[in-house]
Amino acid sequence: MTIFLFTIRRCFRNIMNIILLCVLPFIVILMPNEEWTLLPLGFQLYGVVLFFAAARITSIIMEDRTKGVLMRIGVAPVTHLQYLWQNLLAYSLILIVQIVVVIAGGILYGHDLINPFLLLVVYVLFALTAIGFSLAWFSLFRHKETAFVVLMSSIMLMTMAGGMIWSVELMPELLQRLAMLFPTYWLAESLIIVATQADPTELAVPFVVLLLFTAAFLVIGSKRRLS
Amino acid sequence: MIIAYMNDIVKRYGSFRALDHVNLEVEKGEILGLLGPNGAGKTTLIHALAGLIKVDSGDISLFGKKLNDHIMEIKQQIGLVTQDITIFDDLTARENLEFFGGIYGLRGAELKQRVDETLAFVRLTDRAKNLPAKFSGGMKRRLNIACALVHRPKLLIMDEPTVGIDLQSRNYILESVRELQKQGTTILYTTHYMEEVQSLASKIVIMDQGHVIAKGTLEELVENIQHEEKIHLEVIDEPTSETLEELRSLNGVKQVIHNKKKIQIISSGGAENVDNVLAVVKKAGGVRSVTAEKPTLEDVFLTLTGKTLRDGEEE
Numbered sequence: 146m147t148i149f150l151f152t153i154r155r156c157f158r159n160i161m162n163i164i165l166l167c168v169l170p171f172i173v174i175l176m177p178n179e180e181w182t183l184l185p186l187g188f189q190l191y192g193v194v195l196f197f198a199a200a201r202i203t204s205i206i207m208e209d210r211t212k213g214v215l216m217r218i219g220v221a222p223v224t225h226l227q228y229l230w231q232n233l234l235a236y237s238l239i240l241i242v243q244i245v246v247v248i249a250g251g252i253l254y255g256h257d258l259i260n261p262f263l264l265l266v267v268y269v270l271f272a273l274t275a276i277g278f279s280l281a282w283f284s285l286f287r288h289k290e291t292a293f294v295v296l297m298s299s300i301m302l303m304t305m306a307g308g309m310i311w312s313v314e315l316m317p318e319l320l321q322r323l324a325m326l327f328p329t330y331w332l333a334e335s336l337i338i339v340a341t342q343a344d345p346t347e348l349a350v351p352f353v354v355l356l357l358f359t360a361a362f363l364v365i366g367s368k369r370r371l372s
Numbered sequence: 373m374i375i376a377y378m379n380d381i382v383k384r385y386g387s388f389r390a391l392d393h394v395n396l397e398v399e400k401g402e403i404l405g406l407l408g409p410n411g412a413g414k415t416t417l418i419h420a421l422a423g424l425i426k427v428d429s430g431d432i433s434l435f436g437k438k439l440n441d442h443i444m445e446i447k448q449q450i451g452l453v454t455q456d457i458t459i460f461d462d463l464t465a466r467e468n469l470e471f472f473g474g475i476y477g478l479r480g481a482e483l484k485q486r487v488d489e490t491l492a493f494v495r496l497t498d499r500a501k502n503l504p505a506k507f508s509g510g511m512k513r514r515l516n517i518a519c520a521l522v523h524r525p526k527l528l529i530m531d532e533p534t535v536g537i538d539l540q541s542r543n544y545i546l547e548s549v550r551e552l553q554k555q556g557t558t559i560l561y562t563t564h565y566m567e568e569v570q571s572l573a574s575k576i577v578i579m580d581q582g583h584v585i586a587k588g589t590l591e592e593l594v595e596n597i598q599h600e601e602k603i604h605l606e607v608i609d610e611p612t613s614e615t616l617e618e619l620r621s622l623n624g625v626k627q628v629i630h631n632k633k634k635i636q637i638i639s640s641g642g643a644e645n646v647d648n649v650l651a652v653v654k655k656a657g658g659v660r661s662v663t664a665e666k667p668t669l670e671d672v673f674l675t676l677t678g679k680t681l682r683d684g685e686e687e
Protein backbone atom coordinates (compact mmCIF):
# COMPACT_ATOMS: atom_id res chain seq x y z
CA MET A 146 0.00 0.00 0.00
CA THR A 147 3.03 2.25 -0.38
CA ILE A 148 1.57 3.96 -3.43
CA PHE A 149 -1.76 4.58 -1.68
CA LEU A 150 -0.15 6.11 1.41
CA PHE A 151 2.19 8.37 -0.51
CA THR A 152 -0.59 9.48 -2.83
CA ILE A 153 -2.54 10.68 0.17
CA ARG A 154 0.47 12.67 1.34
CA ARG A 155 1.05 14.13 -2.08
CA CYS A 156 -2.55 15.33 -2.33
CA PHE A 157 -1.81 17.79 0.46
CA ARG A 158 1.53 19.06 -0.84
CA ASN A 159 0.41 22.28 -2.47
CA ILE A 160 -1.54 25.32 -1.41
CA MET A 161 -4.24 25.07 -4.04
CA ASN A 162 -5.05 21.51 -2.99
CA ILE A 163 -5.09 22.39 0.68
CA ILE A 164 -7.52 25.22 -0.02
CA LEU A 165 -9.78 22.96 -2.08
CA LEU A 166 -9.61 20.06 0.32
CA CYS A 167 -9.51 21.74 3.70
CA VAL A 168 -10.70 25.34 3.45
CA LEU A 169 -13.52 25.33 0.90
CA PRO A 170 -15.57 22.70 2.79
CA PHE A 171 -15.92 25.19 5.64
CA ILE A 172 -17.01 27.92 3.27
CA VAL A 173 -19.59 25.48 1.90
CA ILE A 174 -20.90 24.88 5.41
CA LEU A 175 -20.89 28.56 6.37
CA MET A 176 -22.68 29.83 3.26
CA PRO A 177 -26.06 31.34 4.11
CA ASN A 178 -29.45 29.73 3.58
CA GLU A 179 -31.04 31.40 0.57
CA GLU A 180 -34.77 31.43 -0.01
CA TRP A 181 -34.49 30.59 -3.69
CA THR A 182 -32.48 27.37 -3.37
CA LEU A 183 -33.89 23.99 -2.39
CA LEU A 184 -30.82 23.12 -0.37
CA PRO A 185 -28.65 25.57 1.54
CA LEU A 186 -26.63 27.49 -1.08
CA GLY A 187 -23.30 25.93 -0.14
CA PHE A 188 -24.71 22.44 -0.58
CA GLN A 189 -26.30 23.39 -3.86
CA LEU A 190 -22.85 24.37 -5.15
CA TYR A 191 -20.76 21.78 -3.34
CA GLY A 192 -20.61 19.61 -6.48
CA VAL A 193 -18.43 22.26 -8.13
CA VAL A 194 -15.97 22.12 -5.26
CA LEU A 195 -15.91 18.33 -5.50
CA PHE A 196 -15.30 18.48 -9.24
CA PHE A 197 -12.43 20.94 -8.91
CA ALA A 198 -10.90 19.02 -6.03
CA ALA A 199 -11.16 15.75 -7.97
CA ALA A 200 -9.47 17.38 -10.96
CA ARG A 201 -6.64 18.75 -8.82
CA ILE A 202 -5.77 15.54 -7.05
CA THR A 203 -6.24 13.30 -10.07
CA SER A 204 -3.69 15.42 -11.93
CA ILE A 205 -1.07 13.63 -9.82
CA ILE A 206 -1.35 10.70 -12.22
CA MET A 207 -0.76 12.96 -15.18
CA GLU A 208 2.22 14.52 -13.45
CA ASP A 209 3.71 11.08 -12.83
CA ARG A 210 3.22 10.18 -16.46
CA THR A 211 4.68 13.36 -17.97
CA LYS A 212 7.62 13.48 -15.55
CA GLY A 213 8.57 9.87 -16.30
CA VAL A 214 8.09 8.72 -12.71
CA LEU A 215 5.36 6.37 -13.88
CA MET A 216 7.85 4.70 -16.20
CA ARG A 217 10.19 4.32 -13.29
CA ILE A 218 7.46 2.76 -11.18
CA GLY A 219 6.99 0.39 -14.11
CA VAL A 220 10.53 -0.88 -13.55
CA ALA A 221 9.59 -1.97 -10.03
CA PRO A 222 7.63 -5.15 -9.38
CA VAL A 223 4.32 -3.27 -9.43
CA THR A 224 1.69 -3.56 -12.14
CA HIS A 225 0.11 -0.54 -13.77
CA LEU A 226 -3.22 -1.70 -12.38
CA GLN A 227 -1.89 -1.64 -8.81
CA TYR A 228 -0.56 1.84 -9.32
CA LEU A 229 -3.88 2.97 -10.74
CA TRP A 230 -6.21 1.55 -8.14
CA GLN A 231 -4.09 2.66 -5.22
CA ASN A 232 -4.13 6.20 -6.59
CA LEU A 233 -7.86 6.14 -7.26
CA LEU A 234 -8.53 4.69 -3.84
CA ALA A 235 -6.56 7.51 -2.23
CA TYR A 236 -8.44 10.18 -4.18
CA SER A 237 -11.81 8.59 -3.40
CA LEU A 238 -11.03 8.26 0.26
CA ILE A 239 -9.96 11.88 0.57
CA LEU A 240 -13.12 13.14 -1.10
CA ILE A 241 -15.36 10.80 0.89
CA VAL A 242 -13.85 12.08 4.13
CA GLN A 243 -14.43 15.63 2.91
CA ILE A 244 -18.07 14.85 2.09
CA VAL A 245 -18.63 13.33 5.52
CA VAL A 246 -17.10 16.42 7.13
CA VAL A 247 -19.22 18.75 5.02
CA ILE A 248 -22.47 16.94 5.81
CA ALA A 249 -21.69 16.50 9.50
CA GLY A 250 -20.58 20.14 9.64
CA GLY A 251 -23.75 21.24 7.91
CA ILE A 252 -25.92 19.41 10.41
CA LEU A 253 -23.97 20.78 13.38
CA TYR A 254 -24.17 24.29 11.93
CA GLY A 255 -27.94 23.93 11.89
CA HIS A 256 -28.71 23.59 8.21
CA ASP A 257 -31.75 21.58 7.24
CA LEU A 258 -30.23 18.99 4.92
CA ILE A 259 -33.58 17.18 4.52
CA ASN A 260 -32.05 13.70 4.10
CA PRO A 261 -28.37 13.85 5.04
CA PHE A 262 -27.69 10.18 4.34
CA LEU A 263 -29.08 10.26 0.82
CA LEU A 264 -27.27 13.51 0.22
CA LEU A 265 -24.03 11.85 1.27
CA VAL A 266 -24.61 9.00 -1.17
CA VAL A 267 -25.33 11.48 -3.98
CA TYR A 268 -22.14 13.42 -3.34
CA VAL A 269 -20.01 10.29 -3.03
CA LEU A 270 -21.29 8.93 -6.32
CA PHE A 271 -20.67 12.25 -7.99
CA ALA A 272 -17.15 12.49 -6.51
CA LEU A 273 -16.31 9.08 -7.99
CA THR A 274 -17.64 10.20 -11.36
CA ALA A 275 -15.57 13.40 -11.13
CA ILE A 276 -12.43 11.39 -10.39
CA GLY A 277 -13.14 9.09 -13.32
CA PHE A 278 -13.85 12.04 -15.57
CA SER A 279 -10.59 13.75 -14.60
CA LEU A 280 -8.62 10.54 -15.11
CA ALA A 281 -10.06 10.10 -18.60
CA TRP A 282 -9.55 13.76 -19.36
CA PHE A 283 -5.89 13.81 -18.38
CA SER A 284 -5.22 10.64 -20.33
CA LEU A 285 -6.04 12.54 -23.50
CA PHE A 286 -3.47 15.29 -22.97
CA ARG A 287 0.26 15.58 -23.19
CA HIS A 288 0.81 18.83 -21.33
CA LYS A 289 -0.44 19.22 -17.82
CA GLU A 290 -0.98 22.97 -18.01
CA THR A 291 -3.09 22.79 -21.17
CA ALA A 292 -5.08 19.89 -19.80
CA PHE A 293 -5.72 21.80 -16.61
CA VAL A 294 -6.82 25.09 -18.10
CA VAL A 295 -9.20 23.42 -20.53
CA LEU A 296 -10.54 21.17 -17.80
CA MET A 297 -11.26 24.07 -15.46
CA SER A 298 -13.24 25.83 -18.17
CA SER A 299 -15.09 22.64 -19.04
CA ILE A 300 -16.04 22.12 -15.41
CA MET A 301 -17.47 25.64 -15.27
CA LEU A 302 -19.36 25.01 -18.47
CA MET A 303 -20.72 21.69 -17.27
CA THR A 304 -21.69 23.25 -14.00
CA MET A 305 -23.76 25.90 -15.71
CA ALA A 306 -25.16 23.71 -18.48
CA GLY A 307 -25.86 20.85 -16.09
CA GLY A 308 -28.27 22.92 -14.07
CA MET A 309 -26.29 23.27 -10.89
CA ILE A 310 -26.54 27.04 -10.76
CA TRP A 311 -29.88 27.59 -12.38
CA SER A 312 -32.54 25.06 -13.25
CA VAL A 313 -32.18 23.33 -16.60
CA GLU A 314 -35.80 24.17 -17.29
CA LEU A 315 -34.73 27.76 -17.87
CA MET A 316 -32.65 26.65 -20.86
CA PRO A 317 -33.78 25.95 -24.43
CA GLU A 318 -35.09 22.46 -25.20
CA LEU A 319 -32.02 21.42 -27.17
CA LEU A 320 -29.62 22.48 -24.44
CA GLN A 321 -31.71 20.64 -21.89
CA ARG A 322 -31.18 17.44 -23.86
CA LEU A 323 -27.49 18.11 -24.33
CA ALA A 324 -27.13 18.73 -20.63
CA MET A 325 -27.94 15.08 -20.02
CA LEU A 326 -24.53 14.23 -21.43
CA PHE A 327 -22.90 15.91 -18.44
CA PRO A 328 -22.51 14.19 -15.07
CA THR A 329 -23.41 17.53 -13.48
CA TYR A 330 -26.94 17.24 -14.86
CA TRP A 331 -27.43 13.97 -13.01
CA LEU A 332 -26.01 15.44 -9.85
CA ALA A 333 -28.47 18.34 -10.09
CA GLU A 334 -31.28 15.87 -10.74
CA SER A 335 -30.33 13.81 -7.70
CA LEU A 336 -30.12 16.90 -5.51
CA ILE A 337 -33.63 17.94 -6.57
CA ILE A 338 -34.98 14.47 -5.80
CA VAL A 339 -33.40 14.52 -2.34
CA ALA A 340 -34.36 18.12 -1.61
CA THR A 341 -37.98 17.75 -2.65
CA GLN A 342 -38.28 14.55 -0.64
CA ALA A 343 -39.47 12.69 -3.70
CA ASP A 344 -39.65 8.90 -3.69
CA PRO A 345 -36.00 7.75 -3.19
CA THR A 346 -36.46 5.09 -5.91
CA GLU A 347 -36.44 7.97 -8.37
CA LEU A 348 -32.75 8.22 -7.60
CA ALA A 349 -32.17 4.93 -9.39
CA VAL A 350 -31.90 6.49 -12.84
CA PRO A 351 -29.42 9.26 -11.96
CA PHE A 352 -27.39 6.83 -9.83
CA VAL A 353 -27.17 4.26 -12.59
CA VAL A 354 -26.21 6.94 -15.10
CA LEU A 355 -23.50 8.29 -12.78
CA LEU A 356 -22.14 4.79 -12.24
CA LEU A 357 -22.10 4.13 -15.97
CA PHE A 358 -20.30 7.40 -16.53
CA THR A 359 -17.73 6.44 -13.90
CA ALA A 360 -17.16 3.01 -15.43
CA ALA A 361 -16.77 4.44 -18.93
CA PHE A 362 -14.36 7.14 -17.76
CA LEU A 363 -12.26 4.63 -15.85
CA VAL A 364 -11.97 2.41 -18.91
CA ILE A 365 -10.86 5.35 -21.06
CA GLY A 366 -8.56 6.72 -18.37
CA SER A 367 -6.78 3.48 -17.58
CA LYS A 368 -5.92 2.72 -21.21
CA ARG A 369 -3.03 5.12 -21.39
CA ARG A 370 0.07 3.86 -19.69
CA LEU A 371 3.48 5.34 -20.26
CA SER A 372 4.86 7.69 -22.92
CA MET B 373 28.40 -16.36 -14.87
CA ILE B 374 26.12 -14.51 -17.22
CA ILE B 375 23.30 -12.71 -15.41
CA ALA B 376 21.70 -10.84 -18.29
CA TYR B 377 21.34 -12.10 -21.77
CA MET B 378 19.73 -10.66 -24.89
CA ASN B 379 19.61 -12.74 -28.01
CA ASP B 380 18.80 -11.39 -31.47
CA ILE B 381 16.55 -8.60 -30.24
CA VAL B 382 14.58 -6.56 -32.72
CA LYS B 383 12.52 -3.57 -31.63
CA ARG B 384 10.62 -1.57 -34.24
CA TYR B 385 8.92 1.79 -34.03
CA GLY B 386 6.81 1.71 -37.17
CA SER B 387 9.20 0.67 -39.89
CA PHE B 388 12.19 2.08 -38.01
CA ARG B 389 14.36 -0.44 -36.20
CA ALA B 390 15.55 1.03 -32.92
CA LEU B 391 17.19 -2.33 -32.11
CA ASP B 392 18.34 -4.39 -35.04
CA HIS B 393 19.28 -7.96 -34.11
CA VAL B 394 21.08 -7.03 -30.93
CA ASN B 395 22.98 -9.52 -28.77
CA LEU B 396 24.22 -8.69 -25.32
CA GLU B 397 25.64 -10.54 -22.36
CA VAL B 398 26.30 -9.10 -18.94
CA GLU B 399 28.64 -11.04 -16.71
CA LYS B 400 28.16 -11.17 -12.96
CA GLY B 401 30.20 -8.58 -11.07
CA GLU B 402 31.38 -6.60 -14.08
CA ILE B 403 30.83 -3.02 -15.11
CA LEU B 404 29.68 -3.26 -18.68
CA GLY B 405 30.00 0.02 -20.53
CA LEU B 406 27.39 0.56 -23.21
CA LEU B 407 28.68 3.30 -25.45
CA GLY B 408 27.00 4.97 -28.37
CA PRO B 409 26.03 8.35 -29.74
CA ASN B 410 22.61 9.89 -29.13
CA GLY B 411 19.92 7.90 -30.89
CA ALA B 412 21.99 4.73 -31.06
CA GLY B 413 19.32 2.74 -29.23
CA LYS B 414 20.91 2.52 -25.77
CA THR B 415 17.81 3.59 -23.87
CA THR B 416 15.62 1.32 -25.96
CA LEU B 417 17.92 -1.61 -25.22
CA ILE B 418 17.89 -0.88 -21.50
CA HIS B 419 14.12 -0.52 -21.40
CA ALA B 420 13.73 -3.83 -23.17
CA LEU B 421 16.10 -5.45 -20.67
CA ALA B 422 14.20 -3.97 -17.72
CA GLY B 423 10.91 -5.28 -19.09
CA LEU B 424 9.50 -1.80 -19.75
CA ILE B 425 8.89 -2.30 -23.44
CA LYS B 426 7.97 -5.36 -25.43
CA VAL B 427 10.37 -6.36 -28.17
CA ASP B 428 9.29 -7.61 -31.57
CA SER B 429 11.52 -10.65 -31.57
CA GLY B 430 14.39 -12.25 -29.69
CA ASP B 431 14.92 -13.66 -26.20
CA ILE B 432 15.78 -11.90 -22.98
CA SER B 433 16.85 -13.73 -19.82
CA LEU B 434 18.01 -12.40 -16.51
CA PHE B 435 19.44 -14.33 -13.58
CA GLY B 436 18.99 -17.48 -15.64
CA LYS B 437 15.25 -16.97 -16.14
CA LYS B 438 13.21 -15.85 -19.09
CA LEU B 439 12.09 -12.25 -18.62
CA ASN B 440 8.53 -12.80 -19.84
CA ASP B 441 7.89 -15.78 -17.58
CA HIS B 442 9.35 -14.38 -14.36
CA ILE B 443 8.95 -10.67 -14.83
CA MET B 444 8.06 -9.67 -11.25
CA GLU B 445 10.75 -11.83 -9.70
CA ILE B 446 13.33 -10.39 -12.09
CA LYS B 447 12.20 -6.79 -11.63
CA GLN B 448 12.73 -7.17 -7.88
CA GLN B 449 16.46 -7.63 -8.51
CA ILE B 450 16.99 -4.84 -11.03
CA GLY B 451 17.57 -1.16 -10.39
CA LEU B 452 17.22 1.37 -13.19
CA VAL B 453 18.71 4.82 -13.05
CA THR B 454 16.72 6.68 -15.66
CA GLN B 455 18.28 9.03 -18.20
CA ASP B 456 15.90 11.83 -17.21
CA ILE B 457 15.56 12.72 -13.57
CA THR B 458 12.45 10.88 -12.46
CA ILE B 459 11.85 11.67 -8.83
CA PHE B 460 8.80 13.08 -7.05
CA ASP B 461 9.07 16.85 -6.76
CA ASP B 462 6.44 16.93 -4.03
CA LEU B 463 8.18 14.42 -1.79
CA THR B 464 11.35 15.05 0.22
CA ALA B 465 14.56 13.18 -0.55
CA ARG B 466 13.83 10.77 2.28
CA GLU B 467 10.22 10.25 1.21
CA ASN B 468 11.34 9.57 -2.35
CA LEU B 469 13.56 6.78 -1.08
CA GLU B 470 10.84 5.49 1.23
CA PHE B 471 8.47 5.34 -1.70
CA PHE B 472 10.83 3.42 -3.95
CA GLY B 473 11.93 1.15 -1.11
CA GLY B 474 8.27 0.55 -0.33
CA ILE B 475 7.28 -0.49 -3.83
CA TYR B 476 10.09 -3.04 -3.75
CA GLY B 477 8.53 -4.50 -0.62
CA LEU B 478 10.78 -3.02 2.07
CA ARG B 479 8.97 -2.23 5.32
CA GLY B 480 9.53 -0.86 8.82
CA ALA B 481 12.99 -0.97 10.38
CA GLU B 482 14.58 -2.55 7.32
CA LEU B 483 13.19 0.20 5.09
CA LYS B 484 14.42 2.89 7.44
CA GLN B 485 17.87 1.38 7.61
CA ARG B 486 18.15 1.01 3.85
CA VAL B 487 16.95 4.59 3.34
CA ASP B 488 19.51 5.91 5.83
CA GLU B 489 22.33 3.93 4.22
CA THR B 490 21.37 5.01 0.74
CA LEU B 491 21.10 8.68 1.72
CA ALA B 492 24.57 8.45 3.24
CA PHE B 493 25.91 6.67 0.17
CA VAL B 494 24.84 9.51 -2.14
CA ARG B 495 25.74 12.10 0.53
CA LEU B 496 22.28 13.54 0.92
CA THR B 497 21.78 12.81 4.61
CA ASP B 498 21.87 16.52 5.46
CA ARG B 499 19.25 17.27 2.84
CA ALA B 500 16.97 14.34 3.58
CA LYS B 501 14.12 16.57 4.69
CA ASN B 502 14.27 18.94 1.71
CA LEU B 503 12.19 18.85 -1.42
CA PRO B 504 14.23 18.28 -4.60
CA ALA B 505 13.17 21.72 -5.89
CA LYS B 506 15.90 23.18 -3.70
CA PHE B 507 18.57 20.80 -5.02
CA SER B 508 21.37 21.49 -7.49
CA GLY B 509 21.52 19.46 -10.71
CA GLY B 510 24.14 17.17 -9.21
CA MET B 511 22.11 16.54 -6.07
CA LYS B 512 19.04 15.67 -8.13
CA ARG B 513 21.13 13.23 -10.14
CA ARG B 514 22.38 11.65 -6.94
CA LEU B 515 18.85 11.32 -5.60
CA ASN B 516 17.80 9.87 -8.96
CA ILE B 517 20.52 7.24 -8.54
CA ALA B 518 19.64 6.62 -4.91
CA CYS B 519 16.04 5.77 -5.85
CA ALA B 520 17.38 2.84 -7.86
CA LEU B 521 19.60 1.63 -5.04
CA VAL B 522 17.36 1.46 -1.95
CA HIS B 523 16.29 -2.10 -2.64
CA ARG B 524 19.88 -3.26 -3.28
CA PRO B 525 19.52 -4.53 -6.82
CA LYS B 526 21.83 -7.27 -8.05
CA LEU B 527 21.90 -5.65 -11.46
CA LEU B 528 22.07 -1.87 -11.65
CA ILE B 529 21.32 -0.34 -15.02
CA MET B 530 22.43 3.27 -15.38
CA ASP B 531 21.25 5.32 -18.34
CA GLU B 532 23.59 8.26 -18.86
CA PRO B 533 23.72 9.10 -15.16
CA THR B 534 26.15 11.98 -15.51
CA VAL B 535 24.51 14.06 -18.21
CA GLY B 536 24.42 17.77 -17.47
CA ILE B 537 26.15 17.97 -14.10
CA ASP B 538 29.25 19.59 -12.66
CA LEU B 539 32.59 17.84 -12.67
CA GLN B 540 32.66 17.24 -8.94
CA SER B 541 29.31 15.48 -8.89
CA ARG B 542 30.33 13.52 -11.92
CA ASN B 543 33.51 12.26 -10.34
CA TYR B 544 31.58 11.43 -7.23
CA ILE B 545 29.11 9.38 -9.22
CA LEU B 546 31.85 7.50 -11.07
CA GLU B 547 33.51 6.76 -7.74
CA SER B 548 30.20 5.46 -6.37
CA VAL B 549 29.80 3.15 -9.33
CA ARG B 550 33.21 1.61 -8.60
CA GLU B 551 32.24 1.29 -4.96
CA LEU B 552 29.00 -0.50 -5.87
CA GLN B 553 30.91 -2.91 -8.03
CA LYS B 554 33.25 -3.65 -5.12
CA GLN B 555 30.20 -4.45 -3.02
CA GLY B 556 29.19 -7.03 -5.60
CA THR B 557 26.67 -5.21 -7.77
CA THR B 558 26.75 -5.87 -11.48
CA ILE B 559 26.46 -2.66 -13.47
CA LEU B 560 25.35 -1.88 -16.98
CA TYR B 561 26.57 1.65 -17.54
CA THR B 562 25.28 3.59 -20.53
CA THR B 563 26.90 6.73 -21.78
CA HIS B 564 28.01 8.65 -24.81
CA TYR B 565 31.11 9.88 -22.98
CA MET B 566 33.93 7.57 -23.94
CA GLU B 567 36.18 8.76 -21.10
CA GLU B 568 33.69 7.35 -18.60
CA VAL B 569 33.59 3.97 -20.26
CA GLN B 570 37.34 3.97 -20.61
CA SER B 571 37.90 4.62 -16.93
CA LEU B 572 35.06 2.48 -15.52
CA ALA B 573 34.18 -0.45 -17.63
CA SER B 574 35.71 -3.89 -17.56
CA LYS B 575 33.95 -4.68 -20.82
CA ILE B 576 32.62 -2.39 -23.51
CA VAL B 577 29.78 -2.68 -25.99
CA ILE B 578 29.59 -0.09 -28.74
CA MET B 579 26.25 0.65 -30.38
CA ASP B 580 25.30 2.70 -33.39
CA GLN B 581 21.99 2.96 -35.26
CA GLY B 582 20.40 0.06 -33.45
CA HIS B 583 23.34 -2.29 -33.99
CA VAL B 584 26.02 -3.57 -31.66
CA ILE B 585 29.07 -2.79 -33.72
CA ALA B 586 31.80 -3.99 -31.39
CA LYS B 587 32.33 -5.54 -27.97
CA GLY B 588 35.25 -6.57 -25.83
CA THR B 589 37.72 -5.14 -23.35
CA LEU B 590 39.27 -1.79 -24.12
CA GLU B 591 42.50 -3.53 -25.15
CA GLU B 592 40.69 -5.94 -27.44
CA LEU B 593 38.75 -3.19 -29.12
CA VAL B 594 41.79 -1.07 -29.65
CA GLU B 595 43.83 -3.99 -30.95
CA ASN B 596 41.20 -4.81 -33.49
CA ILE B 597 41.46 -1.54 -35.29
CA GLN B 598 44.37 -0.80 -37.52
CA HIS B 599 45.80 2.25 -35.98
CA GLU B 600 49.18 3.83 -35.79
CA GLU B 601 51.21 4.05 -32.65
CA LYS B 602 52.95 7.33 -32.11
CA ILE B 603 55.94 7.76 -29.80
CA HIS B 604 57.23 11.23 -28.98
CA LEU B 605 60.76 11.43 -27.62
CA GLU B 606 62.97 14.19 -26.35
CA VAL B 607 66.58 13.04 -26.20
CA ILE B 608 69.58 14.54 -24.43
CA ASP B 609 71.97 14.63 -27.39
CA GLU B 610 70.81 15.44 -30.88
CA PRO B 611 70.47 12.05 -32.66
CA THR B 612 73.03 10.97 -35.21
CA SER B 613 72.00 9.63 -38.56
CA GLU B 614 73.03 6.12 -37.41
CA THR B 615 70.62 6.32 -34.47
CA LEU B 616 67.83 7.50 -36.76
CA GLU B 617 68.64 4.71 -39.18
CA GLU B 618 68.54 2.17 -36.38
CA LEU B 619 65.11 3.47 -35.31
CA ARG B 620 63.84 3.23 -38.87
CA SER B 621 64.91 -0.40 -39.06
CA LEU B 622 62.86 -1.43 -36.03
CA ASN B 623 60.04 -3.84 -36.69
CA GLY B 624 56.81 -2.06 -37.68
CA VAL B 625 58.25 1.43 -37.83
CA LYS B 626 56.81 3.41 -40.71
CA GLN B 627 58.27 6.81 -40.24
CA VAL B 628 60.80 8.65 -38.10
CA ILE B 629 60.65 12.44 -38.02
CA HIS B 630 63.20 14.47 -36.09
CA ASN B 631 63.66 18.10 -35.23
CA LYS B 632 66.78 18.85 -33.22
CA LYS B 633 66.32 16.87 -29.99
CA LYS B 634 62.72 15.87 -30.66
CA ILE B 635 61.92 12.64 -32.43
CA GLN B 636 58.53 11.29 -33.47
CA ILE B 637 58.25 7.62 -34.38
CA ILE B 638 55.19 6.23 -36.10
CA SER B 639 54.71 2.47 -36.20
CA SER B 640 51.83 0.33 -37.35
CA GLY B 641 49.15 -0.72 -34.86
CA GLY B 642 50.06 -3.35 -32.27
CA ALA B 643 53.81 -2.94 -32.82
CA GLU B 644 54.41 -2.15 -29.12
CA ASN B 645 57.68 -0.42 -29.97
CA VAL B 646 58.24 1.77 -26.90
CA ASP B 647 60.74 -0.64 -25.32
CA ASN B 648 62.73 -1.11 -28.50
CA VAL B 649 62.83 2.60 -29.23
CA LEU B 650 64.02 3.36 -25.72
CA ALA B 651 66.77 0.77 -25.97
CA VAL B 652 68.10 2.43 -29.12
CA VAL B 653 68.07 6.02 -27.83
CA LYS B 654 69.47 5.09 -24.42
CA LYS B 655 72.56 3.71 -26.12
CA ALA B 656 72.86 6.98 -28.03
CA GLY B 657 72.99 9.21 -24.96
CA GLY B 658 69.71 9.02 -23.04
CA VAL B 659 66.12 10.25 -22.98
CA ARG B 660 64.68 13.38 -21.41
CA SER B 661 61.02 12.50 -21.94
CA VAL B 662 58.86 9.99 -23.70
CA THR B 663 55.13 9.86 -24.47
CA ALA B 664 53.33 7.16 -26.35
CA GLU B 665 50.00 7.98 -27.93
CA LYS B 666 47.66 5.04 -27.64
CA PRO B 667 44.57 4.81 -29.78
CA THR B 668 41.45 5.60 -27.80
CA LEU B 669 37.87 4.40 -27.92
CA GLU B 670 37.16 7.50 -29.94
CA ASP B 671 39.53 6.13 -32.58
CA VAL B 672 37.81 2.75 -32.39
CA PHE B 673 34.46 4.38 -32.93
CA LEU B 674 35.78 6.56 -35.71
CA THR B 675 37.29 3.58 -37.47
CA LEU B 676 34.14 1.49 -37.18
CA THR B 677 31.58 4.10 -38.16
CA GLY B 678 33.48 6.82 -39.94
CA LYS B 679 32.08 9.43 -37.57
CA THR B 680 32.91 10.76 -34.15
CA LEU B 681 30.95 9.99 -31.02
CA ARG B 682 30.18 13.65 -30.54
CA ASP B 683 28.39 13.94 -33.87
CA GLY B 684 24.85 15.09 -33.34
CA GLU B 685 25.36 15.95 -29.71
CA GLU B 686 23.57 19.08 -28.59
CA GLU B 687 26.21 20.57 -26.39
Ligand SMILES: Nc1ncnc2c1ncn2[C@@H]1O[C@H](COP(=O)(O)OP(=O)(O)O)[C@@H](O)[C@H]1O
Nearest residue numbers: 385389390408409410411412413414415416417
Ligand atom coordinates in the same frame (compact mmCIF):
# COMPACT_ATOMS: atom_id res chain seq x y z
N1 LIG C 1 8.69 5.60 -28.46
C1 LIG C 1 9.39 5.81 -29.59
N2 LIG C 1 8.76 5.98 -30.77
C2 LIG C 1 9.45 6.17 -31.91
N3 LIG C 1 10.79 6.20 -31.98
C3 LIG C 1 11.48 6.03 -30.85
C4 LIG C 1 10.82 5.83 -29.59
N4 LIG C 1 11.77 5.69 -28.64
C5 LIG C 1 12.96 5.82 -29.27
N5 LIG C 1 12.78 6.01 -30.59
C6 LIG C 1 13.85 6.17 -31.59
O1 LIG C 1 14.75 5.10 -31.44
C7 LIG C 1 16.09 5.54 -31.62
C8 LIG C 1 16.92 5.15 -30.43
O2 LIG C 1 16.54 5.92 -29.31
P1 LIG C 1 17.20 5.74 -27.89
O3 LIG C 1 17.13 4.31 -27.52
O4 LIG C 1 16.56 6.70 -26.98
O5 LIG C 1 18.70 6.15 -28.19
P2 LIG C 1 19.86 6.54 -27.15
O6 LIG C 1 19.40 6.23 -25.78
O7 LIG C 1 21.03 5.72 -27.57
O8 LIG C 1 20.13 8.00 -27.33
C9 LIG C 1 16.03 7.04 -31.82
O9 LIG C 1 16.16 7.31 -33.20
C10 LIG C 1 14.67 7.43 -31.33
O10 LIG C 1 14.17 8.52 -32.05
Ligand SMILES: [Mg+2]
Nearest residue numbers: 414415455531
Ligand atom coordinates in the same frame (compact mmCIF):
# COMPACT_ATOMS: atom_id res chain seq x y z
MG1 LIG D 1 19.22 7.40 -24.18
